Amino acid sequence: MKTIDFFVNGTEISVTCSPSKTLLEVLREDAGLTGSKECCGKGECGSCTVSLNGLPVCSCLVLAGQVHGENIITVEGIGTPENMDPVQQAFMDEGATQCGYCTPGLIVSARSYLNSIGHLPGLDEIKQALGGNLCRCTGYTKILKAVQTAAEKQLTFREL
Amino acid sequence: MYVSEIDMLSPHSLLECLYLLENDKASFRLLAGGTDAVVRMKEGKWQHDCWLNLNNIDELKFIAIEKDEIHIGPLATHSEIISSPLLQDHADVLVQASREVGAAQMQNMGTIGGNIGTASPAGDTIPALFALGASIELTSITGKRQVSAEDFFIGPGKTVAFPNEIITKISFKIRGKHDIGIFQKLGPRKAQSISIVNVAISLSMKEGTKECLGGRIAFGSVGPTVLRAKKCEAMLSLGELSNDMISNISSVAWKEVMPISDIRASASYRRDMASALLERGLYRLMKRWADNERKPL
Amino acid sequence: MKENHFKYIGRRVPRMDAPEKVTGTLKYMTDYHFEQMVWGKILRSKYPYARIESIDTSKAESLPGVVCVLTHKDIPGFNGFGIVVPDQPVLARDVVRCTGDAVALVAAETKEIAEQALSLIEVNYERLNPVTDAEFAMSSDAPSLHENGNIHSHVIIKNGNTEAAFEEADVILENTFYSPRQMHAFIETEGGWGVVEPDGMLTIRCPGQYAYRDRLQIARALAMNPARIRVISHPIGGAFGGKDEITVQIYLALLALHTGGRPVKIHLSREESVIAGIKRHPFKVQMKTAAKKDGTLLANQVRAVADTGAYASLGGAVIALAIEHCCGPYKIPNVDLEGFCVYTNNGISGAFRGFGVNQVCAAIETHMDMIAEKLGMDPIELRKKNAYEKGDRSSIGHELKTSVGTLKTLETAENCELWKNRETHKKNSSEPWKKRGIGVATSFHAVGMGIGLPDYGAATIELMPDGTFKIGVGCEDIGGGNSTVYAQVAAELLNCDIDKITVIQGDTAKTLDSGTVTASRSTYTGGKAIAAAVPHMFRLLTEAASALHKVEPENILIGENEYYAITENGEQASTYEELYAYLQENRLSTKVEGHFMLPKEKEELPGSGGAPHHLYGYLTHLALVEVDTLTGETEVLRVVSIPDAGKVLNPQGLEGQAEGGAVMGIGYTLYEDVLMEGGYHQTANFTNYIIPTIRETPVIETFPVESTEETGPFGAKGIGEVVMIPIIAAIMNAIYDAAGVRIMHLPATPERIYQALKSRDVRQ
Ligand SMILES: Cc1cc2nc3c(=O)[nH]c(=O)nc-3n(C[C@H](O)[C@H](O)[C@H](O)COP(=O)(O)OP(=O)(O)OC[C@H]3O[C@@H](n4cnc5c(N)ncnc54)[C@H](O)[C@@H]3O)c2cc1C
Numbered sequence A: 001m002k003t004i005d006f007f008v009n010g011t012e013i014s015v016t017c018s019p020s021k022t023l024l025e026v027l028r029e030d031a032g033l034t035g036s037k038e039c040c041g042k043g044e045c046g047s048c049t050v051s052l053n054g055l056p057v058c059s060c061l062v063l064a065g066q067v068h069g070e071n072i073i074t075v076e077g078i079g080t081p082e083n084m085d086p087v088q089q090a091f092m093d094e095g096a097t098q099c100g101y102c103t104p105g106l107i108v109s110a111r112s113y114l115n116s117i118g119h120l121p122g123l124d125e126i127k128q129a130l131g132g133n134l135c136r137c138t139g140y141t142k143i144l145k146a147v148q149t150a151a152e153k154q155l156t157f158r159e160l
Numbered sequence B: 001m002y003v004s005e006i007d008m009l010s011p012h013s014l015l016e017c018l019y020l021l022e023n024d025k026a027s028f029r030l031l032a033g034g035t036d037a038v039v040r041m042k043e044g045k046w047q048h049d050c051w052l053n054l055n056n057i058d059e060l061k062f063i064a065i066e067k068d069e070i071h072i073g074p075l076a077t078h079s080e081i082i083s084s085p086l087l088q089d090h091a092d093v094l095v096q097a098s099r100e101v102g103a104a105q106m107q108n109m110g111t112i113g114g115n116i117g118t119a120s121p122a123g124d125t126i127p128a129l130f131a132l133g134a135s136i137e138l139t140s141i142t143g144k145r146q147v148s149a150e151d152f153f154i155g156p157g158k159t160v161a162f163p164n165e166i167i168t169k170i171s172f173k174i175r176g177k178h179d180i181g182i183f184q185k186l187g188p189r190k191a192q193s194i195s196i197v198n199v200a201i202s203l204s205m206k207e208g209t210k211e212c213l214g215g216r217i218a219f220g221s222v223g224p225t226v227l228r229a230k231k232c233e234a235m236l237s238l239g240e241l242s243n244d245m246i247s248n249i250s251s252v253a254w255k256e257v258m259p260i261s262d263i264r265a266s267a268s269y270r271r272d273m274a275s276a277l278l279e280r281g282l283y284r285l286m287k288r289w290a291d292n293e294r295k296p297l
Numbered sequence C: 001m002k003e004n005h006f007k008y009i010g011r012r013v014p015r016m017d018a019p020e021k022v023t024g025t026l027k028y029m030t031d032y033h034f035e036q037m038v039w040g041k042i043l044r045s046k047y048p049y050a051r052i053e054s055i056d057t058s059k060a061e062s063l064p065g066v067v068c069v070l071t072h073k074d075i076p077g078f079n080g081f082g083i084v085v086p087d088q089p090v091l092a093r094d095v096v097r098c099t100g101d102a103v104a105l106v107a108a109e110t111k112e113i114a115e116q117a118l119s120l121i122e123v124n125y126e127r128l129n130p131v132t133d134a135e136f137a138m139s140s141d142a143p144s145l146h147e148n149g150n151i152h153s154h155v156i157i158k159n160g161n162t163e164a165a166f167e168e169a170d171v172i173l174e175n176t177f178y179s180p181r182q183m184h185a186f187i188e189t190e191g192g193w194g195v196v197e198p199d200g201m202l203t204i205r206c207p208g209q210y211a212y213r214d215r216l217q218i219a220r221a222l223a224m225n226p227a228r229i230r231v232i233s234h235p236i237g238g239a240f241g242g243k244d245e246i247t248v249q250i251y252l253a254l255l256a257l258h259t260g261g262r263p264v265k266i267h268l269s270r271e272e273s274v275i276a277g278i279k280r281h282p283f284k285v286q287m288k289t290a291a292k293k294d295g296t297l298l299a300n301q302v303r304a305v306a307d308t309g310a311y312a313s314l315g316g317a318v319i320a321l322a323i324e325h326c327c328g329p330y331k332i333p334n335v336d337l338e339g340f341c342v343y344t345n346n347g348i349s350g351a352f353r354g355f356g357v358n359q360v361c362a363a364i365e366t367h368m369d370m371i372a373e374k375l376g377m378d379p380i381e382l383r384k385k386n387a388y389e390k391g392d393r394s395s396i397g398h399e400l401k402t403s404v405g406t407l408k409t410l411e412t413a414e415n416c417e418l419w420k421n422r423e424t425h426k427k428n429s430s431e432p433w434k435k436r437g438i439g440v441a442t443s444f445h446a447v448g449m450g451i452g453l454p455d456y457g458a459a460t461i462e463l464m465p466d467g468t469f470k471i472g473v474g475c476e477d478i479g480g481g482n483s484t485v486y487a488q489v490a491a492e493l494l495n496c497d498i499d500k501i502t503v504i505q506g507d508t509a510k511t512l513d514s515g516t517v518t519a520s521r522s523t524y525t526g527g528k529a530i531a532a533a534v535p536h537m538f539r540l541l542t543e544a545a546s547a548l549h550k551v552e553p554e555n556i557l558i559g560e561n562e563y564y565a566i567t568e569n570g571e572q573a574s575t576y577e578e579l580y581a582y583l584q585e586n587r588l589s590t591k592v593e594g595h596f597m598l599p600k601e602k603e604e605l606p607g608s609g610g611a612p613h614h615l616y617g618y619l620t621h622l623a624l625v626e627v628d629t630l631t632g633e634t635e636v637l638r639v640v641s642i643p644d645a646g647k648v649l650n651p652q653g654l655e656g657q658a659e660g661g662a663v664m665g666i667g668y669t670l671y672e673d674v675l676m677e678g679g680y681h682q683t684a685n686f687t688n689y690i691i692p693t694i695r696e697t698p699v700i701e702t703f704p705v706e707s708t709e710e711t712g713p714f715g716a717k718g719i720g721e722v723v724m725i726p727i728i729a730a731i732m733n734a735i736y737d738a739a740g741v742r743i744m745h746l747p748a749t750p751e752r753i754y755q756a757l758k759s760r761d762v763r764q
């Protein structure tokens, strides 16, 4: 057992657990943040995506001991039902969520990606950025549209 | 033994790390990005006492140019490699290989040191390192040694590194503007796929012509380790790299590889694909060369 | 398009549950954590076929942290489950028939201890030779896996005289098609919770597609009064048919009985889900099709063999539906159709979106393409020539009494940009060795259960203190968005704003039995049941308003969000809150029910296993592909999906289904297959089970044709399954158009396409 201190969604938390426990389990079981999901546990699906110091990573393959002192943002830190992030709003408006189990991971990937660019991304760029997030329901088309919509909004907002 | 009993040490300097490796009685596993290592742990394949987490060792994180050499620290992630202007200019083949690793999440965590450490015959950066003629620096508490990438790998998952050594640097000569490279991968789909066959090609071109002065070609996933295609390489400088020449060179590739069948592909398909990818790669590379030549400076 | 005078119907109403889903606040069953919880784990069989000689659990029981270890001896009731015949043991006693068979259960303080305990259970097996080929399983040399032999079901439909027709035919095609063992690959693996409540009630929270039936199956195994069991089956992280059968509900229940009231959680790893979860039936389809020179179809002879694996689940119904649909939406006068559903030791197959039609559509639609080519006919023209219309007789010989959209979908296909400019599109390949091609295919899919199965829906509407209506429908929302459609239907009919509607689903304590969420039926059935409940709510509120204002009910008008009483002092409005308050004060019920029976055909075609259905949805797909002839890789670049879903209730939801179905169809055709060898799964998890990512996603356009179905809610039908069917053949035909090879063994992997190209080049 080790005590691990790190920041989740801007708040510092301290967890006492095995350093070999996955970050995903720590978030879901110790921090009560169940937005991030486990689907494959092997880095293949992206349902567990969180942002680690600004970069999307699969929390099912990150160990608790690796995040001591680091900054984690989960889907819960991006927006709330009352105060949605433009990406979340766009996912809702465009119908980009169906069963919704993949959605939190996609939101984190899309948000991190849009944070990292300053231009209006082309379809291929969005596809490249979201290639690690599997969705079995939507056929991705509305997800692409949603990310485009959010990017447009973000850009106009910045220009203002 | 339970996975939850595996401890973790996070040394803050290379020296501390090497000291632990040498003297501590615990059985260690090195942990960089963890994208291979944590999978092994979950599969129950590894029964070690303790992780040696490398992430706090800042001296292993660099991408730099020194005289006529490029130096890459083992903790450089695939994302860092992709976005490095230095590597974009001097190691296009490596940049392209890193771009083919998994997807964004894997590129953000996965490191080049880990890709080498895993020593998978399908590892995507390895053929690129062969093509660049890279050399790998191993360091232990007693000293350093340089091993060329080609001599580094012994078999699937096996390397010449001793348990007390860690990879501390990857280096290769900088390349001129007539040195061009390309990485081609055939996987079951575009993102998130393990190579069925991959190939890295690097060529030194004669300015203003389609003549190649020499080059390196390395195949992955078609043998126990990445393999250099020396017969094909020898043919590169036989004459102008015309489409006919390209297809002649490619048709020899199947003689250079020794693939096996597994659930992803049969040996015979892999063998044919070595040729196909080489042909596709050379064609695309020459097209890019011609397009760039046409561009006024 | 006609002007839409509805407020919600036909509008792009965003999903009701979207805010919770996009922010990660929605709690799925597998997200709950309870104090004092324990973890459950299932020991699966080591071998695909073996006799169990002994099971020793003593070492596992003595491991610190283990709460209980259970075997078949601990099953209080009937040791079996299965939707149609309960031939699958809950916990194997003397024989295991596939590696997914459960042998023992463990509950422990942590997941790790539970896993460790599994490894300490000693099972002695006598290994038997597994039966791994369906054709072999049917032969007399094969050992019988079940009492009544290996043929679980056999369906036959015959019409006319195929022999004579083949004599007079101008074109005859005969081919054998093999289809993959597709995995549902829902993103949430099977899992949930079980707990015995302080009052002795058993609560099972586990995603499913029919809470009431799950409850019955649990009750049967536990020998417990179903009324003492509550099953909550919603929300669900994807299902597609894969959570129609029991997944872990009975295991949760058994364990919960032995944990002293502590909640027990099971959540399968992806690896266990691959081994234990049901799959799509792999089919071998032999088809012989004949036509006249002018393109008129004369005869179709089909023999289809479905590998259902160790247990039946819905295999019998799958093969029946396959045979019902194997001639396409065409009038073929002479047919000789036969299907077998066969037991093997290859895992378990069951319900999956499309339900057998995917496999046979690939065959008939490939033949249609080949006939068109042989006769030099346009492939759409050929289909139009043979398509049946409402009132016609289908190939299987029944009269179509409900709307048929095939012709309309084909005409739309003919006139869309992709088809009209297909020669130009084909020329635009991106590199010299890449070839482009365009394919078309059309199909149909029954809505609702066939003959012999009860098919009904029920809904409740409850007026709440805050003036909202709570709509209760048993049917779960498995991702398709039926909850939003229910809200639209309710708001439209009740004449209120949609934000006054909440929907609850999938909870035996709170919703009435409305049947399964399968067979593309939930929009149709649930929508109709709500419509049936609305007049009762009108009556209730009208009576309340009339009593409140002391006027005759005739003087009550139903307004938008309000009721009006015409009194001597003019119009007086009552809000829903006021009406609720009145009902409450007078101890009157605030809840009404609506019930609905699905219309059915009267006469079953003898031997057909439930055909025909009364209602079908139709769809035509076009696909543009690019084949890399150097490697055999295929990329789908564009898809046009033209559904006839009756009236479209929510275009956004319909497109969502069409897009999701198209991409799942791409996966089926090009990538997906759970490979098995000797009864063992070679495919382990998402590392080698390849589903399409966003990077494999083509441009998908959806052009619904609306053929109003009078019997449906606002004229709607079902769409959930047909959206992934014709695309399979459309891609196969497009590959042929591009590269000149026909791949009849799916998936059309690069290797299969490459080998086909290579042998064609050798031949030439
Ligand atoms: C979903 C998924 C997709 C993937 N796709 C690809 C792909 O397309 N192509 C590909 O090539 N790989 C792929 N990988 C594998 C993996 O991501 C890469 O190999 C990555 O580069 C490993 O780096 P890491 O930092 O995560 O290594 P780790 O997992 O931390 O370590 C890997 C191994 O290297 C050793 N090691 C690490 N650093 C050192 C060092 N400095 N000195 C000595 N030994 C060291 C470790 O002990 C371990 O044995 C994939 C993995 C996953 C989970």
Ligand code: FES
Pocket (backbone or CB within 6 Å): A037, A038, A039, A040, A041, A042, A043, A044, A045, A046, A047, A048, A049, A058, A059, A060, A061
């Ligand atoms: S659960 Fe982490 S990538 Fe699938």
Ligand code: FES
Pocket (backbone or CB within 6 Å): A096, A097, A098, A099, A100, A101, A102, A103, A134, A135, A136, A137, A138, C187, C237, C238, C479
């Ligand atoms: S919405 Fe169900 S998996 Fe994406």
